[in-house]
Amino acid sequence: xxxxxxxxxxxxxxxxKSTICAPAVYDPISTRMAELAGFEFxxxxxxxxxxxxxxxxDVGVFSYGxxxxxxxNMLNVSTVPMIVDMDTGFGGPVTIRRAIREYEQMxxxxxxxxxxxxxxxxxxYDGLRVVPIEEMKIRIEAALKARRDKDFFILAxxxxxxxDSQGMEEALKRAKLFHEWGADGVYVSTPxxxxxxxxxxxxxxxCAVIITExxxxxxxxxxxxxxxxxxxxxxxxxxxxxxxxxxQVVLSEIRTKGRTDTLxxxxxxxxxxxxxxxxxxxxxxxxxxxxxxx
Numbered sequence: 106x107x108x109x110x111x112x113x114x115x116x117x118x119x120x121x122k123s124t125i126c127a128p129a130v131y132d133p134i135s136t137r138m139a140e141l142a143g144f145e146f147x148x149x150x151x152x153x154x155x156x157x158x159x160x161x162x163d164v165g166v167f168s169y170g171x172x173x174x175x176x177x178n179m180l181n182v183s184t185v186p187m188i189v190d191m192d193t194g195f196g197g198p199v200t201i202r203r204a205i206r207e208y209e210q211m212x213x214x215x216x217x218x219x220x221x222x223x224x225x226x227x228x229x230y231d232g233l234r235v236v237p238i239e240e241m242k243i244r245i246e247a248a249l250k251a252r253r254d255k256d257f258f259i260l261a262x263x264x265x266x267x268x269d270s271q272g273m274e275e276a277l278k279r280a281k282l283f284h285e286w287g288a289d290g291v292y293v294s295t296p297x298x299x300x301x302x303x304x305x306x307x308x309x310x311x312c313a314v315i316i317t318e319x320x321x322x323x324x325x326x327x328x329x330x331x332x333x334x335x336x337x338x339x340x341x342x343x344x345x346x347x348x349x350x351x352x353q354v355v356l357s358e359i360r361t362k363g364r365t366d367t368l369x370x371x372x373x374x375x376x377x378x379x380x381x382x383x384x385x386x387x388x389x390x391x392x393x394x395x396x397x398x399x
Contacts, residue, residue: 112256115186115214118146119311124331127188129341131157136179136187138382144185148339149176151190152227156345165224169195169204176211182384186214188260193223193236198247205251215258217292218244220265220279228267228294229320235268238279242286249287260313260337261288267295277304284310290336297321299333306334313337318346 109117118125129150130136139147151172152163158175159167176189189208194201201218208216219225220241222234235241241261248259261283265276273296280291290311296302298321305312314335316322330338351372358368365373380386392398 110254110256111184111186111212111214112209112254112258115146115188115258116256118186119336124327124336124338126327126338127340128344129153129339130179130187131345132175133178133182134382135344137182137384140183140185141382147183147185147187148341149179149187149189150339150341150345151192152341153345154190157348163225163227163230165192165226167192169200173207173211176208176213180212188215188217188258189213191216191218193221193225194218194244194247196223198243201244201247202251205248205257206253209252209254209257214256215260215289216248217260217262218248219262220244228264229317233264233267235263235265235271235279238282241279241283245283245286245288258289259287260290260292262292262294264294266293266297266301273297273301273304277308280305280308280312284308292337292339295321302330302333302335306330311336313339315339315341317342 125146127144127146127148128139129148130139131150131153136147151167154172154175155161155163155167158171161167172189172191179187191201191204195204205216220235220238222236226233241263245259245261252259263276263279263283265271265279266273276293280293283291290313291308292313292315293305294315296305296314302314302322302325305314312335314322314330314337316325316330316338327338355365355368355372358365
């Protein structure tokens with residue numbers, strides 16, 4: 106797959122595999138570590154980007170410019186395809202057009218665009234609302250018209266199941282329409298039961314589901330999702346929540362005891378691992394070559 110664009114690489118993976126799985130990455134180090142761990146495909150979570158880059162909850166305040174700058178650094182340390190969360194499209198048809206065009210040029214493989222109102226919020230927060238379906242049709246049409254690379258993947262998202270004035274029946278209806286309107290795949294958020302997941306998997310086109318620790322999907326595996334017909338599985342919160350918890354433990358130990366040798370040594374990577382995952386050897390070898398150091 107070396108000679109393929111990242112978008113074409115994603116299409117190839119979707120064609121060759123019944124289910125593909127991606128952790129949600131959010132900065133260059135998480136991106137590099139995911140690829141080193143063997144993942145062939147990555148999901149860039151807007152929630153995680155907001156959390157780690159500007160320290161805010163997922164309430165729609167992380168801007169397109171902030172996304173773009175972080176994504177450039179993430180692309181520089183990776184080679185695998187990424188689908189990037191673009192929330193509700195950053196404003197309207199013209200901002201969707203700009204994002205799609207620039208993401209294609211940058212080497213992003215595809216985007217996820219959703220049907221929430223603006224400002225959007227995490228699907229697990231209270232008060233979420235989706236827009237009238239006609240408005241989401243405009244977002245999808247803008248994304249499709251903006252793309253110039255036929256391989257660039259448009260993943261439409263519906264949060265209707267998380268809107269307490271709608272529900273899963275409405276979400277499945279919207280998913281079918283999104284695909285009819287040209288979306289390559291659909292992500293249906295917050296299924297509440299195995300019946301919900303199975304219904305999503307039986308829609309007849311590529312669908313995505315997120316496995317979220319502590320939620321109704323938290324006890325499912327990728328193999329379970331494959332059995333239920335799900336094409337793409339994202340672990341959207343796993344890395345950020347693990348990092349937050351680890352920092353809480355370490356900071357508490359430093360604050361209360363003034364030391365860290367009382368913690369499990371396996372909580373800390375070695376100096377060698379830190380150097381390896383940040384590419385130190387590559388930089389050292391380059392410097393030696395340029396400066397003619399033996």
